[in-house]
Amino acid sequence: MGHKRSSCADMWKDLPAELLNVIAQKFKYVDEITRFSAVCKSWNSAASELNNQLTSFLPHKYPWLLLAEDTGLDISACKVGGDDQTLPDPDLIIKNIPSTRGLFSLKTKKIYYLDLPQATNKVILGTNKGWLLTLGGDLEINLLHPLNRLQFPLPSMLTLPSQEEYHDDYFPQQASTKVITKVALSSQVPIKSALQNQGTCHLPIIMVICERGVLGCARLRDNCWKNVELEAGQRLFHDIVYHKKNFYAIDFRGGVHMCEIDDNDDRKETQSPKGKLITSIPIFKHYQVRSYMIEALSGSHIWVVLRFYIEKNSKEDIPGDFRYYTSNFLVLKLDVHHSDSNEVPSCTWVEDVRDLGNEALFIGRTSSTSIASSDCIKPNSIYFTDELWQWFWATGGGHDMGIFNVQTGEMQPHFSGISIHNFSPPLWYI
Template identity: 35%
Template sequence: MADWANLPNELLGLIVQRLSLFDDFIVFGAVCKSWKSVSDVEAKPPSPPMFPWLILAEDGDKEDERIKDKEFIQSRRFFNLSNANVYEFQLPEASSRRCLGTHFGWLFTLGLDLQISLLHPFTRHQIPLPPQPTFSDQYEPSGEFGPEDVRYIFIRKAVLSSNPWKKTTEDYERQDCAVMTIYGEVSKLAFARLGDTSWTNVQVPSRAYDDIAFYKGHFYAVDCHGVAVVCDIDDDRNPKALVIAPAPKGSRDHFLKYLVESAGDLLLVSRIREFSDYESEEVMKEEKHPYLTSAFIV
């Protein structure tokens, strides 16, 4: 029989570099220690899976019980929608950090130190972004919000223009990717390119943006009214958003708005939520989120 565990590292490296499926990459590193060591060194982030992997929230109760367990503190769990399994990975880079999903398998992370970075959870490669204090609009200091609260509410969404991972001979190219965010108390738009030292606001015709998407070479956004805009960020001194579609007839501000690409088109999806009809006031008081989704309008 072949001694699979002792295949030459050069051969294993060539195999890893040709993997394109996300699940194959994970399984390759799980074969044995020697294969895992090669995948850690040689691997590039594979294509995203057909079904998303969802990062699960850190369990506060279990963290209190096992606070002395360093392995627990440094791990995060992911749920695989394709097989309904939960996987746990050593990921100290994400410990106690706010994690937002982006495209191409990267996480947008924000810590109590207000540092921001892109993190690939399965290769643990990080790319620094400008820190939170470089946004032009900050929450006013008050007793209502502490640093931990601001970490969770400051940035609502982040979207990448392209995959920032481009392996060269010695390092990773970081020129062809921009990150757009919805941030702040009034949900403004700001962006940064990899290598920037601060975030740049986009001049917008309104505020309170619900969603952003990168579509056919441009960032698009929709506000709470349903007005869609396209962002022109080619001129760093005067980035602005132009209205391309008015709010649909019958749109309401309390409908949650999403931009979704489907079959080559960009769609505006409104989620309608209605107040739950509880039988007793006591039950309603115990429910933290008394609204239920009743319909979608596309």
């Protein structure tokens, strides 16, 4: 019996390389390549050859929860609230930090570990295209692919627009943990073009929400960030999304702005991109609300999500007591209609949506994303991670996470462990 099993294994191992290559090219997700490459050396070689041929990396079938790095800091020992609140010693954040990061699988409910020294002690924000944006105390910003550790430099933090004035008591390294709060890409990163310096017109545009909520953008391989000039004046922004060849941003008052940036323009533009206010949420109350914009799976419209918080107001300093939590969500549908006769698109809203169909919305410190439901992703749900960064230094971020049922309003956890960090808590890796 053992001899038959061995013969069967040899048969699969000895499949011709040409056939293995044909099989490998049928894969749609990186998860399939990973399992394929683990079978044996010949299959691993076929997977490596496929990776070399790809113009961009394949997506993941399911989102992962990228856990915070283990700083060894006892969050429960930190008092929060009050005028004399005790903040964690920043020196504790940079000592004896392992380079290993955990990835929590929604499918298996297990944590898998990868060595990621490029992200150690850095702020991490997620795109929905397999890349992470990292920013550390060296003020360098990079796009990092965590599975193969390929990294592309972006313009320095010091070139971001509308930064606060630095002085002896407030220097750039202190601002690095809060200077960028959101990132979105216009397209996938074409690996060969990016590595071989083959022009810029096919490289993605990166848009970020910077300190004080302003918008900045750059194309991969640019030397500096550009400010997005807004017709309505400077606003504090919550989220950005790329939809139908334009970036859209939503501000803290519920205003939706369209940013016209030509993704195919290879010219070095001297003027800053323009943004115009095109509509506003019809039922917006901005107090203790955070707004998100997500392109629907069909690509036909934008889901707008309002996230409501409750802050615990207490005169007593209670060690380890988190002072906020998400209490509710409200979903709206936004249709943007472009026409050749009008520069400003017409917009229609559907309020209080209770049925997302087979979609699940993933929000947090990663580009907001819609994912099709599956055996491990619940339909008509919002999967959220902690994002109220203003409280992170005081209480640590990472406790305010869960799954919200849009129909019933019920909440449940998606991760039952503890992963807390003072400036870079868990986020979705998509």
